[in-house]
Amino acid sequence: MQSPVDPLSDVLASLNVRAGSLSGLEAWGSWALRFGVHEHIKIGAVLDGSCWLGADGAEPVRLRTGDCFLLAARESFTVSGDLDTPYRSAEELYRTSDSRIVRIGETHGTADQERTLIVGGSVDFLDATVALLLDGLPPVxxxxxxxxxxxxxxxxxGVFLDEVSAIRMGTSVMSGRLTEILFIQALRAVVAGVSEQDGTALPGWLGALGDPRIGGALLLMHQQTGRPWTVATLGAQVGMSRASFAARFKELVGLPPLVYLQRWRILAAGRELRHSERTVASVATEWGYSSESAFSTAFKRVTGISPARYRSAPLATLTATPDGWPATPFRVPAAVDERAGSSDA
Known part of the structure; x- marks a missing residue:
């Protein structure tokens, strides 16, 4: 029996993710590190002790033993034992270290010096067209x-610690899998609202998943992507009028309902094209398009290239540019008909 589709799993399955190897930081006494601007998401856990984690433009967060963290900000960030110690360059420290566990401070410490041990990795999204759905994550x-x-x-x-403590067969694969698990758990925490927030709703697609009605509509869109949805029928399914649903959906997701649906259809269809030998016509039918021509027109409108070119294009041409947008433009259509089925939205 096929597992039911939920939007988070659907999007995660579509992400072309590259997880970096795990590394560790062991610190004693007074210490503070500043890391430079980075293009990926940082993910990690505090195995022992405590620290402050901060990103430029965001208040530092206190982390203690057993806490995990996700750092989504692409700005420089800091990790420290206290908020008064001057920062030193983390890049310099890591560059001169010959171990996967980088150490700072007195290695043996004293009774009044807390030991802090942190392990972490990174996650890169190779397909920015899907990664854009994760916009709105808090910096920390x-x-x-x-x-x-x-x-x-x-x-x-304990497995995290073992993996950063020694090089073993399969270490790179194990490190990547552990990093992906941390990332998924962090997204679950965001959606469930258990991470620390300032009391305001989380913006963007992830925040919308936590809204009972709009989250329910997203679930329907992902479970029945090829259905000829209209704004009115989607609204009715979640107990809202057409106007109220359209306004609330755009407020939370940032796109009108049928524009979002078209975007997701094209992303899902693109994944199918790149990972199967199916014809363009059969993929078009599955994702709710009445003809191969209509599908090709919609596909090019969104991605900037034809389905055939998308299928054979090197992955590098579909990855993010420095500003976070895909090298192949992922466009929002100027107008979409109210019907999302045979209208070929």
Missing amino acids: VAIRGGTPPAKAIQPLL
């Missing part, structure tokens, strides 16, 4: 050790 997400998402990975924290 703290996943507290006592919450369900953190508890789910507590048994793995």
